[in-house]
Amino acid sequence: xxxxxxxxxxxxxxxxxxxxxxxxxxxxxxxxxxxxxxxxxxxxxxxxxxxxxxxxxxxxxxxxxxxxxxxxxxxxxxxxxxxxxxxxxxxxxxxxxxxxxxxxxxxxxxxxxxxxxxxxxxxxxxxxxxxxxxxxxxxxxxxxxxxxxxxx
Numbered sequence: 001x002x003x004x005x006x007x008x009x010x011x012x013x014x015x016x017x018x019x020x021x022x023x024x025x026x027x028x029x030x031x032x033x034x035x036x037x038x039x040x041x042x043x044x045x046x047x048x049x050x051x052x053x054x055x056x057x058x059x060x061x062x063x064x065x066x067x068x069x070x071x072x073x074x075x076x077x078x079x080x081x082x083x084x085x086x087x088x089x090x091x092x093x094x095x096x097x098x099x100x101x102x103x104x105x106x107x108x109x110x111x112x113x114x115x116x117x118x119x120x121x122x123x124x125x126x127x128x129x130x131x132x133x134x135x136x137x138x139x140x141x142x143x144x145x146x147x148x149x150x151x152x
Contacts, residue, residue, distance in 0.1 A: 055117045060138045067132035076127045076136060083114045
């Protein structure tokens with residue numbers, strides 16, 4: 001008992017016990033924790049769309065899930081062996097009723113830079129968006145031959 005009185009974290013322990021009782025020991029708060037479990041990377045995965053990359057003999061195909069995004073809100077850039085995809089979605093709602101006006105605004109977006117397994121020809125890139133799936137087809141450039149340099 002005497003040791004507990006000298007514990008500098010006693011208030012935190014009591015607050016944690018109170019939060020566990022208030023929210024229960026299930027749901028987003030794990031037992032024994034004040035904050036939801038998970039890392040920042042896991043939280044980012046939840047908002048980053050899933051992507052697939054296929055490397056064939058002469059092409060690279062990338063598909064990305066971007067539900068609810070219009071094709072005018074997606075930007076695709078290719079530089080050498082790097083692919084950059086940017087998408088953003090803005091939403092505004094207004095509801096008027098008797099004696100009130102409710103406005104909501106939302107924004108979501110993402111940026112992803114992906115290293116490609118080979119250099120591609122920027123002039124031969126085709127990107128299409130249909131039913132929330134972005135499909136990017138890129139033609140590989142011919143591999144350049146290494147040139148031996150004579151040392152003088």
